[in-house]
Amino acid sequence: KEVILSGGDPMTLGDPRLIQVLTDIRNIDHVEILRIATRMPVVCPMRFTPELLNKLRLFHPLFIMTHFNHPQEISFESAQTLELLVDHGFPVFNQMVLLKGINNNAVVVQELSRKLLALRVKPYYMFQCDPSEGTDHFRTSIPESLQIQKELWGKMSGLAMPNLSLDIPGGGGKIGLVPDFCT
Numbered sequence: 398k399e400v401i402l403s404g405g406d407p408m409t410l411g412d413p414r415l416i417q418v419l420t421d422i423r424n425i426d427h428v429e430i431l432r433i434a435t436r437m438p439v440v441c442p443m444r445f446t447p448e449l450l451n452k453l454r455l456f457h458p459l460f461i462m463t464h465f466n467h468p469q470e471i472s473f474e475s476a477q478t479l480e481l482l483v484d485h486g487f488p489v490f491n492q493m494v495l496l497k498g499i500n501n502n503a504v505v506v507q508e509l510s511r512k513l514l515a516l517r518v519k520p521y522y523m524f525q526c527d528p529s530e531g532t533d534h535f536r537t538s539i540p541e542s543l544q545i546q547k548e549l550w551g552k553m554s555g556l557a558m559p560n561l562s563l564d565i566p567g568g569g570g571k572i573g574l575v576p577d578f579c580t
């Protein structure tokens with residue numbers, strides 16, 4: 398019932414090709430929800446032109462899943478695009494990845510989540526970094542991530558809280574990680 402266009406980055410397609418793909422998927426009877434997973438609101442917010450936004454809104458319900466990892470990535474232009482997306486009716490959700498030395502502390506995650514929420518973007522997932530070649534130095538430990546999650550629960554509303562999750566390598570799927578509040 399749901400189809401996710403994901404990456405690479407589907408927004409690197411030209412408008413005609415993107416619209417064609419979305420049209421073909423919309424024509425499938427049992428598909429209800431579409432999602433586009435894209436980092437363009439971070440790296441190229443001007444990709445969402447007024448013309449494209451008006452074309453994309455014809456495919457509702459269409460969710461935009463984006464990928465801000467640090468509050469410094471929310472530039473003026475990124476913020477403008479996020480507001481435009483929400484104003485055009487797209488629910489926007491953010492999926493971040495915990496990265497060692499970049500955002501692996503509760504203060505940074507808290508600032509990111511609050512800024513996103515104020516732009517009407519729901520902090521959705523906080524992922525453990527996947528094991529992929531060349532990125533080992535960015536990976537954090539699971540106990541450290543749980544500690545961050547635990548600190549956040551005391552400081553933020555449920556709306557601002559992302560779900561800590563770990564993607565099992567080899568197609569094992571995602572599992573949610575919940576800190577132990579009894580210790």
Ligand SMILES: *Cc1c(COP(=O)(O)O)cnc(C)c1O
Binds near residue numbers: 401564571
């Ligand atoms: C995360 C993910 C989804 C979507 O999961 P939700 O929890 O429904 O947001 C779908 N397919 C794959 C391969 C994924 O990794």
